Amino acid sequence: MNAPHNLSPEAALPNVEGATPVMAQYIQLKAQYPDALLLMRMGDFYEIFFEDAVVAAQALSLALTKRGQFQGKDIPLAGVPAHAADAYIAKLIRLGHRVAVCDQLEDPAEAKKRGSKAIVKRGITRVVTPGTLTEDTLLEERGANRLVALTTRGGILALAAVELSTGDVEVVEVEPAQLGVQLSALRPSESLVADRLIQDETIYPLLKMYGGVIQPQPASLCDPTAGEARLLKLYGVSTLDGFGSFSPAEVSALGLLAAYIDLTQAGKIPTLKPPARVISNNYLAIDAATRNSLEIDRTQQGKREGSLISALDLTVTSGGGRLLLSRLARPLYKPADINARLDTIEWLLPRRDVRETLRHLMRSLSDQARALSRLSLGRGSARDLCVITQALSISETLASQLNDARHQEHDDLAGNPPAIPQEIDDIVTALVPSLSLGQLRDRLDRAVVEEPPLKLSDGGFIRPGFNPDLDEARTLRDDSRQIILALEQRLAAETGIAIRIKFNNVLGYFIELSAKLAEQLQAQDTQKQFIHRQSLANQVRFVTTELIELDGRIQRAAQQGLALELEVFEQLREEVRLSAAEIQGGHDAICALDVAVANATWAEEWDAIRPMVDDSLRLEITRGRHPVVVAALKSQGKPFTPNDVDLDAAGSHAARLSLVTGPNMAGKSTYLRQNALLIIMAQAGLYVPAKAMHLGVVDKLFSRVGAGDDLAQGRSTFMMEMVETAAILTQATERSFIILDEIGRGTATYDGLAIAWASAENLHDVIKARTLFATHYHELSRLEGRMKHLNNLSLTAHEHNGELIFLHEARKGSADRSYGVQVARLAGMPPVVVERARDILTRLEQENQTQLKLDDLPLFSATRPAEPAHQMASQAPSKLESLLKSVNPDDLSPKEALEVIYNLHKLL
Secondary structure, X not given: OOOOOOOOOOOOOXXXXXXXXXXXXXXXXXXXXOOOEEEEEEOOEEEEEHHHHHHHHHHHOOOOEEEEEEOOEEEEEXXXXXXXXXXXXXXXHHOOOOEEEEEEOOOHHHHHHOOOOOOOOEEEEEEEOOOOOOOHXXXXXXXXXXXXXXXXXXXXXXXXXXXXXXXXXXXXXXXXHHHHHHHHHHOOOEEEEEHHHHOOOOOHHHHHHHOOEEEEEOHHHHXXXXXXXXXXXXXXXXXXXXXXXXXXXHHHHHHHHHHHHHHHOOOOOOOOOOOEEOOHHHEOEEOHHHHHHHOOOOOOOOOOOOXXXXXXXXXXXXXXXXXXXXXXXXXXXXXXXXXXXXXXXXHHOOOHHHHHXXXXXXXXXXXXXXXXXXXXXXXXXXXXXXXXXXXXXXXXXXXXXXXXXXXXXXXXXXXXXOOOOHHHHHHHHHHOXXXXXXXXXXXXXXXXXXXXXXXHHHOOOEOOOOOHHHHHHHHHHHOHHHHHHHHHHHHHHHHOOOOOEEEEOOOEEEEEEEHHHHHHHHHHOOOOOOEEEEEOOOEEEEEOHHHHHHHHHHHHHXXXXXXXXXXXXXXXXXXXXXXXXXXXXXXXXXXXXXXXXXXXXXXXXXOOEOOEEEOOOEEEEEEEOOHHHHHHHHHOOOOOOOEEEEEEOOOOOOOOEEEEEOOOOOOHHHHHHHHHHHHXXXXXXXXXXXXXXXXXXXXXXXXXXXXXXXXXXXXXXXXHHXXXXXXXXHHOOOOOEEEEEOOOXXXXXXXXXXXXXXXXXXXXXHHOOEEEEEOOOHHHHHHHHHOOXXXXXXXXXXXXXXXXXXXEEEEXXXXXXXXXXXHHHHOOOOHHHHHHHHHHXXXXXXXXXXXXXXXXOOOOHHHOOOOOHXXXXXXXXXXXXXXXXXXXXXXXXXXXXXXXHHHHHHHO
C-alpha cells in the first residue's frame, strides 16, 4: 500500500506479440500505470485482466474467469458493471489500491467505419488515489479528503495540501518538531513525500501515523524551478507574484502536488483556489497526542459520534460542516481574528427569525464546491449545473435577507445603531453576484431542465427553446413515431396484411410477421419490395428500402440531437469554469454564514456565552460545562454539574498551577478535558457552555490524559506517558495550557511520586504555564505551602452508609482519600477481594507502612474474615488451619479425600 508510486505514461511499450488487438491495447495501457489496477471499459462493463484481475477478484469478491490466452497462458478476467463502478472503486481505494480508469474515447460505430477488425479507441481518463477523489459517492460528506506533499529545500521543510474536491490549497513551512501538529490537523488521506525524507527516522514515524497512504516521490519532481513551471501551467498564469511570496521549499511542495494532479487527472486541469500561505504562529498548536485524547473530530475508537464536532455541529450544509471541523482542528491565535468571528455570532444570536430563514434557505443547497470541481475535471453532469444554478439563486436571496436585517436595525435604532460585524458585510458582498455571474445564472436556468437525468448520455437535459438546431433535431426524432405509424398504415393497405414495424438496437427498424403471414407476404410481393432480414422460431423479419432510409434519418436525428446537447453542455461548463473564482467565493461565504448561524442556534439551545478573549495570561471560567458529556447526560435525562477554574500564568490574580485530587470516577478527567475543549471552542471563534469565560489566548495546548501502549514501537504505557510528558516540558511556553492526569502512575510508587513532583516544580518555576495537574499522590498537596502560585483543588465524594456518592464538584483543598477500594467494589470486584483490600488498607493506614513487603501479606489470609492488624500476629491457628496441616493429599484415597472435604465444609 505504501510502495513507491511509479505511474509512468512515458514508459516503453511492452511486447504484445501474439496478443489480440484488445489485449494488446490493455497491455500497453497497463505498462504506463504498473502500480495501479487497470479497469478498462468494454460496453456495459469495466473489465480487468491478468494479475490485476486476480487482485481485484479477491478484494471485491468477484468471480474470476478467463478469456483467451497470451504467450501460452490463460488470461484471468474479472469485471464490474459500469453503472456500479464507483462503489467497487471506493472499496479498492479503502483497501489501499490505486485504480486507473480506462474509458472508450469514441463511439463503437466510429470504430466500425475503420474496418471490421478495428477496435474502439480507449485511454486513461483518470487515476483514482485516496487523496484525489472527487465523486460524492467516494467522499465523506462532512469530512475533508486532502492530498499533501512534503519536501525540503535548504534544510527547510514545507508541507502543501490540496482538497481536490473543493479546490482548497495551502502551504506552510514547518519545523520538524511541529510536523505532527500540522499532519494531525490536516489528516491527509495520501501523502507525497520526497524520497530522501522517507529515510529520516524522525519524520517517517509521523508520516506513518498521520500521513495516510504514503507515496515516495523522486527528487526530480521536487525541484523548485520545475515546480514553479508546473504551477504556472496549473493556474494558467505567467507569474506567481499575484498569489504572494513563496519560499523555494514551499514552491517545491506545491509543484509536487501539481505534478501528481497532472498525472492522476490525465492532463485535465482542476479549478483550484490560489495557494494560501499558512503562518503557523496565527493558530493554536495542538499536537497529535492532545488531539487524540481530547477527541475533537473523532473518538479514540475512530467514531464521529461522541466527539466534540458531533456535539457542536448544527450546520445544514456539507460545506459548512467541513468548515466548522476545520476551525476546530486549527483554532486561531490572534484575539482580533477570534473576536471578529464572535462578533458575527453575537449579532445573529438575538435574531432568531432571521436565523431560521437563513437555515431554511441553506438547508436546500447541495455541495456547490464539489459540483464545481467535477465540472472543471470533465466528470460533471447536468445535475452539477443545476447545483450551481440553485446556489447562485439562493446566494442572492441570502444576501437580501441579511441586508433587510441590517437596514431594519438601522431604521429601528436610527439614533445610535450598533456596528454591523465586518464578517457579515464580507459575506453579503460575496453573496451578491456580479453582472456577469448573474447573467450566467439566468442562462443556466434557461438552459437546463429542473430534473436532468443522471447521465449525459441519456440526453434530455437541455430545455426546449434554448437551441434552435437542437429543437429541429428533436422534432425529427420525436415525430418518427408518427412517420412509422403512417408507413405501417400504407403498407397494410397495399398488402392487406396487418403490418407491424418494430425496433431494436441491432436491426434498427424492421417489419415482424408470423410465419404464416410472412408466406402470404412473400407470395404476393412480386416486385421484391420486402427484403428478408431474419427468421426466428415463430416470426420472420423484413425491411424495405424506404424503411432503411427512414431508420437512418431517425438515427442520425437522435445522434445529432444528443451531440448538440453535449455541445451546449460543454459551452455552459466552460462558462462556469471561467467564473469559478467568484462561484467559490460565494460558496465560502455560505459556509461561513452556516457556521455562524449554527453556533448561534447551538448557543441559544445550550445557554452558551461569548468568551472574553484578549492577550492576558488569564483563564477564568465560571460554571463551565463539558460540551460532549452534558449532551450525553441530557439525552439520558440526567443533570451535569458545572465547575469553575481560575488560573493566571503571571500569578497576579490566581494560581498558575492547580493540583487536582479526588477519587476515580469523581470527574477529574472530565474536568481537565472540559477546560481544554472550552479553550479550543473559544479560539475557534465559537460560544462556549459556561456562565462566564475570560481567556488570554493560548499558543499551544497539551494534554497528557490516558496514554496507552504503543506496541508497534515497543513502548509501554509508562514509556508513552514519559514521552508525551517530555514533549510538554520541552515545548510548552508561558502562554500554553496544559492538562496532566496521573503522571508517574505506571512505575514504582516512589519513582512515580518523584517524577510527578519534579514535573510540577518545572511547570510552576520554569515554564510558568497555566496547568491543571490531576494526581492520586496526595503527598503532592504539600506543595501548596511551598510554591507561591500553586493551589489544591479536589473533586469531591462522600461515603454514606457504606455507599460512595460522587458530587463531581471542584472545590478548593485536597482530597483526604482516593476511595479506591470503594470504586473497586462498584466495578464489581469479587467481595472476598474487596474485603482483603480493606484489610490491607487498614494495616497500611494504621501502621503507616508505605514500604510494606509482600512477605507481610500471607498468601491464604484472604480466606479468613478481616480482623484488626494488631491481632493477626498473636492469633492461634484455627481449627480449619489445623485440619489442613494434618492432611497429606498424596496419602488420601478418593473416599478419604471426600470425607476431608465434608469436614472442611462443616468447619466453615
